[in-house]
Amino acid sequence: MSIAEAGEFGLIGRIVSRLGSGEATLIGPGDDAAVIRASDGRVVASTDVLVEGRHFRRDWCGPEDVGHRAAAANLADIAAMGAVPTALLVALCMPTGLDIGWAEGLADGLSAEAGLVGATVVGGDTSSSPTLTIAVTALGDLRGADPVRRDGAKPGDVLALCGRIGYAAAGLTVLSRGFRTPKLLVEAYRRPVVPYAAGPQAARLGATSMIDVSDGLLQDLGHIATASSVGIDVRRDAFELPGQMRDAASALGVDPYLWLLAGGDDHPLAATFPPGVTLPPEWRVVGSVQDGSTVTVDGKAWTGGTGWDHFR
C-alpha cells in the first residue's frame, strides 16, 4: 500500500503503533505536543536531517538502517554533551508513491536505536515531498551534570576517542564502488555503533571538551580547536587499522587514513581530558592539545581532505 492510499492519519496510526513508550515520556504521540521529563530542570536538544541522495540511498540502506542512522546521528549529539537521551521527534517527508512498509521499517529502526539508550519516539510530523527527508530532534537529560562543551580544551590536555572510526566511511566507499562486502564495513555504514554511555562517562571523568565525530575527525576537532582557541595534534600511530579496512583500502586504491581522519558517520566521541587523567580502556588516547589554532597530524598540516560540507 502506498502512503497516499493510507492517507496521513492512516500512516501516522501505523507508525505510532510501532513505537514503544519510555520512562521519561509523560505524554507521547497523539496530542498537539509531547511532554517529556527533564529531571534537573534543563533539557538538551539537537536536530539533524537526512536527505535521500545526500545522506543515504535506498538501494544501499534498508528503511530500518536509515532509521538507525537518523536516530544515531542525533542521539550521539546528546551523548556528546554528557547527557542521556530521553526522546526523539521525527519530521518525515515522503513521496506519495512510497510503500507504507518503508515508513514502518524506518519507524522500527528509529525506535530500536532510541531503545538502546532508553529513549523513545514521542512525536513528529509527516508530509508528502518529492524528496525523502527525515529530520530528527533528540532530547536529553544531563541528570545534574555540567554539559561538556567544545570550548574547554586547554594546552596540555590529552585527546581521546571512544568508538569506531573510519569504518562507515570505508563502507561508503565500498558501496559507492559497487561492492557489498566486506560486510563489517558496509554494515558499519548502514548502522553506526555509537558509544552512547561514553558521553556521560566522559563528563564524570572531567572531560574539558567533547564532540560527536560526524563529519570527519579532523574537521570536527577543528570545531574544538576554534571554540577553545587551542591547537590539536593527532598521532597517526595511535590508530589501529583493522585488517579488513587495510585490505579494502588496498583493493580500492584508497589511503585508509582518509577514512580514519576525514570520514564521517561512525559517530565516535572525541574528548579532551586534563593531563594525568586515568581513562578506562574504551577511551583511546589519540593526540594532545597544545598552543595554537589548527589541527595537525603528527605535527604537520594534513593535506588529504578534512571532511564533509553539506553544500558542496
Add this chain to the structure above:
Amino acid sequence: MSIAEAGEFGLIGRIVSRLGSGEATLIGPGDDAAVIRASDGRVVASTDVLVEGRHFRRDWCGPEDVGHRAAAANLADIAAMGAVPTALLVALCMPTGLDIGWAEGLADGLSAEAGLVGATVVGGDTSSSPTLTIAVTALGDLRGADPVRRDGAKPGDVLALCGRIGYAAAGLTVLSRGFRTPKLLVEAYRRPVVPYAAGPQAARLGATSMIDVSDGLLQDLGHIATASSVGIDVRRDAFELPGQMRDAASALGVDPYLWLLAGGDDHPLAATFPPGVTLPPEWRVVGSVQDGSTVTVDGKAWTGGTGWDHFR
C-alpha cells in the same frame, strides 16, 4: 551569493548571527546540542515540517513570511498544551543554488515570530536538497500547570475559540486564483496571528481539552471528539463573517463557511470548558460538547469538506 558558494559553515555563521538569545537558553547554537531551561522538570515538544510546493510557494510568500509561518505552526502546538514556548530548533534543507539572502530572511522570520513569546532559535541543521524543506521543533515550559490534552472534553462542556479563523484559507484561495488582494486575507495567509497567550490562559481557566486548529476546525475538533469519546456541535451563527471575507467569497464563488470550518493555517486555539465557565472576551463560544462521536454543524453532518490530508 548562493548557498553552495557560502558553504555549510558560512551559511550557519550567517544564520546564527541573526538569532537573538533567550532567557531560557543556557547553551545556544554552536555546540553538539543546545541546553534549555525546563523550569518545572518537564519539557513540551512538538515538530512540524513545511515543504515547498506543499505548504508554501516562494512566489506567494517571502522568506520572512515562511519563517513566521514555520515558527507559528510549532509555537501554536506548544500553546495548545497550555505551555509557554522557550526554544526552536530548525532543520533547513535547501537547493544549492538558493540565494543566501533567502536563508537569512527565513532566519529573521523564525526569530521574530519566536521573539513574540520570548523564545529563540537555539540550534538546528542544514543540508542541501532538491526540495526546500523546513522542519521546526518547538520546546515549551508548562510552568507547573497541568498540560491540556485532547481527551478531557465532557458532554455539557462549552466549545470556545480564540483567534482568527478562515482568514488564511481565504488568503490562500485568493492567491491561488492569481489575485494579491484583499491584503487582510493574503497577509493572514502569509503571517498567521496566533493567540499564544491564550493557551496558558485556557489552562488557568480550567479548559478540559484544547487543540491548535491547523488543518481545519471540523477536522481538528474531530481529534478532540475521538480522543474524548464525545460529540461536538459547532454553531454557524457563532462566527462573524468579516466584510472582506464575505466580499472575497462572493467574488470568487466560494462558500465562506468552507474557509471558516475547513480552512487551515490561522492557528486559532479551540478549547472546551466546563459549563458555567466565565470566559474573557478573546474566547468566543462557538459550540458545545455532547454525547456522541462526531462533529456536527448546527446539529447536522457537514458535507462541505473537512480539512487537509498531507498525502492527498
